[in-house]
Amino acid sequence: MATRELTPAPAGLSVMRPPRQGSASWPLVDRAGYWLCWATGVALCLITVAIVVFMLVKGISYLRPSLFVTSPAPSLQQSKAGGFFDPIVGTLIVTAVGTLIAAPVGVALAAWLSEYGRPSRLARAVESAIEIIAGTPSVVLAIFGLLVFSQSFLGFLSETASDGAVTGQSFLTVGVIMALLALPLIVAAAREGLSQVPDRMREASYALGKTRARTIRRVLLPAIRPSIAEGVVLGMGRIIGDTAIVIILLQLSVTKNEPVGSVPVLNILRGTGSTLTSYVFYNSPAGEGNAHQKAYAAAFVLLMIVLALNFAVIRITGGRDRAESRRRRLLRWLRP
């Protein structure tokens, strides 16, 4: 590592630096272990670079602006297969539905667990339940969702065929199951945030004659807003990237979004369609669709979205001070 040049020391003084630590004196096992750790780190960097470069090259070469605005069309010829407008919309819908359900529920769960948590047996049970959901493979969640949502009394969430059978497949049902995927991340982030709020903040509020509920709503939740945002963004990343749930709870072969019913907005939510993940899967060399190039382009877009979300998390968690100073500079500029 390059060190900054020191200004010259006053005459007669020699600058002393700590001696460089060599590994020459280490036992062989330690040296081997050290180099192994070093090598794994480097290898991981190489793999990451490979993924990004590969997707960049493959993706960008096939990426056309028109792909974003044209709907997919079933065709054996690549040039007539259309774009991935519908999958992008599908991804947005699924993410929105999933996040809108998971965020309030997750924050409420975290607040209850951290601030009340009584009876403690129930709290332990809730914690275990969240852990189990977090550990459940998404394909299992998806199958479970299909089972539940094809019950006839839940027919309003998806499409009911003429013979009365409920498909259980719609953006709404995907969104609900996706919410389960995001929930543990949001709960964990919010609880982490709450555990970092010092108790004196709570006491200050109680000492002003505020109830516990008001303290949570007006002091604690605003204080942990960055943590909540972090959890939500992580959850969104999970939702956007998940494939199994989409394949099972939206029909795979459908590439165009198909509304169900006539109520605006609700018809799209009750309808089926595709997302970027199912589109990539369907059109990849492994799937039935035959638009490999478009699959690469869509995969690249997906990667970019997830990377952008990751950067958002970094901004939220680490870049707060900078954002604050920018806001203050703006304010000062507004009122001279």
Add this chain to the structure above:
Amino acid sequence: MERLTPPPARRIVVGRDPNVVAPAPSPNGATTAPPPASARLRTERSPVAHVRERMRIESVWLAYGENWVVRDVSLPVRQGEVLALIGASGSGKTTLLRSLNRLTEVTAGAARAGRITLDGEEIHELEVNALRRRVSMVFQQPNPFPMSIFDNVAYALAESPARGRRRRRSAELEQAVNDALRRAGLYEEVAEDLDRSALKLSGGQQQRLCIARSLAAQPEVLLLDEPCSALDPISTATIEKLIVGLRESVAIVIVTHNLQQAFRVADHVAFMHLGELVEYGPGEQVFDRPAKQRTREYVGGAFG
């Protein structure tokens, strides 16, 4: 001015420490004891016309779990004067203070025996949040909320103000916030930007903001738990002046480790040791003519 007779204090039986120079035996002959009051400066104070009792602590015992940390303490809390609780660590003074607005109840396993009354009403029979609005507390560490200065004070005031920057600030709310900041002597320093984050204030300013926040709800009693222990001498002096100035409109109880501070601000001083009230009386008396052996040792710096 009605003066209460000092409440009965239980005598602590302790073996004479051989290393402590035995003080003169007569209760009033403080020959070897601390320098006289004139040697130390009391915070300047104007006389208070009307002193009246607001709270009364009667034979109070307090426990956390199995241990009684306060034993049979009786004290009056009067508006118009500052009551300082002094004593070594573990003497129960902070616990006693926290029990006055039932903040001890936040800790699991807290118990109390005896009566604490506010204007004659047992505080246990009052609604706890109503009580805490009447008996407010400022803590050792400045603990402003992570919001703007304005919101910090407005939070204490308003039942449900609209949130966020789009808040419609009613003239009344603004007036009340400014008043509270003025009473805490902070208004001049922060007036130009009340939207600034409270966390950007200095420690002394933060503590005065906490006092402003406590004063905003117009409490009748203000409890201060070592409010200056985290502050520099200049901030401390500002806050002490503030405390003395406030005593006319609110009854003030201050817990302090700092004997000089107790002497500077207090009208009455209560010395506690190991959960018991050893001595209670006017500040000059407790510091210059302590009646009890233990008090003499403590204010003389023999332990603590």
